[in-house]
Amino acid sequence: MRDRIYIQPIGFAPGPQHEDGDAVRLAGGMVYAHRFAVLLRRDGANIQRWLTSPEGIANVLGQLPDEVGAEAEAQWSNLRMAHPPLALGERTIRLDQPQIMGILNVTPDSFSDGGRYHGDEQVARSHAAAMLEAGAALLDIGGESTRPGAKPVWEGEEIERVLPAVAHAVQMGGAVSIDTRRAGVMAAALDAGAAIVNDVSALRSDPQSLELVAQRECPVVLMHAPGKGDDLHADARYDDVLLDVFDWLKERRDAAIKGGVARERIILDPGIGFGKSLAENLALLNALPLFHALGQPLVLGASRKRMIGALSNEAPADDRLGGSLTLALAGMNAGVQLLRVHDVRETVQARNVWRGLRDAALTDFAHLPD
The missing domain is CATH 3.20.20.20 (Dihydropteroate synthase-like)
Incomplete structure (x- = not known):
């Protein structure tokens, strides 16, 4: 049995103020995401899907199996990563x-x-x-x-x-x-x-x-x-x-x-x-x-x-x-x-x-x- 996790931005805003700050700057660029789908997949089949905003992401990640916990944290960090020139x-x-x-x-x-x-x-x-x-x-x-x-x-x-x-x-x-x-x-x-x-x-x-x-x-x-x-x-x-x-x-x-x-x-x-x-x-x-x-x-x-x-x-x-x-x-x-x-x-x-x-x-x- 193998679990995989995916965090997909699915909702966007012109700026963080449009969501009272509950949005993240995607990859350090000019796009702001405020809605995310967290998908748990097991052996090629989709098991569970959560919808969350940045304010609720910690709660969702805390519900994930231990096998994908570190990967989920890494993906969440990556989504907010500002890339150097x-x-x-x-x-x-x-x-x-x-x-x-x-x-x-x-x-x-x-x-x-x-x-x-x-x-x-x-x-x-x-x-x-x-x-x-x-x-x-x-x-x-x-x-x-x-x-x-x-x-x-x-x-x-x-x-x-x-x-x-x-x-x-x-x-x-x-x-x-x-x-x-x-x-x-x-x-x-x-x-x-x-x-x-x-x-x-x-x-x-x-x-x-x-x-x-x-x-x-x-x-x-x-x-x-x-x-x-x-x-x-x-x-x-x-x-x-x-x-x-x-x-x-x-x-x-x-x-x-x-x-x-x-x-x-x-x-x-x-x-x-x-x-x-x-x-x-x-x-x-x-x-x-x-x-x-x-x-x-x-x-x-x-x-x-x-x-x-x-x-x-x-x-x-x-x-x-x-x-x-x-x-x-x-x-x-x-x-x-x-x-x-x-x-x-x-x-x-x-x-x-x-x-x-x-x-x-x-x-x-x-x-x-x-």
């Missing part, structure tokens, strides 16, 4: 507000841009400059498509694709993450000035990647994907997609820590669109705040994903701006720290307006007279 050489990225991570795919078969930035360094460089000028805090550069059915790329070719783009972005003063699952590409990009590793296989594809990331002491994004081989979309079977992804990310986080990666350098991504149906993607997006209970900053990569087309008369990838902004705002409302997007200028504008509303909400509450 990412120190990336000369660049610092604050995590107390949403930050925009611009996508630069230098591949001939990218689902989102049709290979527009592959094979022409000047075009790729201009696009990188435009994203940085528009307000991207970070550029995520990748040289291998991970869409369903994409063919694997030889490591040497992947390096040849990404290095010029990494060098140009660094030269322009941008912070860079390298989107790869190969240790050789990671090493080459880090040597060229990249500061973060973004591995869609969560350091599983290459047996040398975990050791490399630990030795380089760089931040790493661990993304959920069910596949173990070249096809990361394969082997997708879930009893409960939300809780299964949560448990999987927890296991990968702990494996990275055991392998020598400092916990404060681990970032998690639920892997929207990777081996998940439309219904499963929607379930994850609706419950994103749960993942703060893992105690790590979060990345959301939902920009231009196929689910948007599925909900909008099969709109093609280059005609999914509205849906992409909607999902980015969903991420902001969930307290996600890093939004990985194609349309940087538009998302930055949406973020700035969202942030203005959040700031104003802290001071515009009307009090009744004493």
Whole structure:
């Protein structure tokens, strides 16, 4: 018999004063949570669910089996954890507000841009400059498509694709993450000035990647994907997609820590669109705040994903701006720290307006007279 516990924020407020202080600042960001579901699961079956506010959380946690007591306390602490800024050489990225991570795919078969930035360094460089000028805090550069059915790329070719783009972005003063699952590409990009590793296989594809990331002491994004081989979309079977992804990310986080990666350098991504149906993607997006209970900053990569087309008369990838902004705002409302997007200028504008509303909400509450 095995018990598991999950604490999910389910009710939110513009500010703590709207709940007479009975709300917590979620993950140190600009979102306040005042209602939580505490779920006890035993051997894959949901046993009991409590609903509580911060004022009642101690009473609920006191009713839990001893086996999950420490984990419940850790999750409650994680939900209120303020994450320190990412120190990336000369660049610092604050995590107390949403930050925009611009996508630069230098591949001939990218689902989102049709290979527009592959094979022409000047075009790729201009696009990188435009994203940085528009307000991207970070550029995520990748040289291998991970869409369903994409063919694997030889490591040497992947390096040849990404290095010029990494060098140009660094030269322009941008912070860079390298989107790869190969240790050789990671090493080459880090040597060229990249500061973060973004591995869609969560350091599983290459047996040398975990050791490399630990030795380089760089931040790493661990993304959920069910596949173990070249096809990361394969082997997708879930009893409960939300809780299964949560448990999987927890296991990968702990494996990275055991392998020598400092916990404060681990970032998690639920892997929207990777081996998940439309219904499963929607379930994850609706419950994103749960993942703060893992105690790590979060990345959301939902920009231009196929689910948007599925909900909008099969709109093609280059005609999914509205849906992409909607999902980015969903991420902001969930307290996600890093939004990985194609349309940087538009998302930055949406973020700035969202942030203005959040700031104003802290001071515009009307009090009744004493």
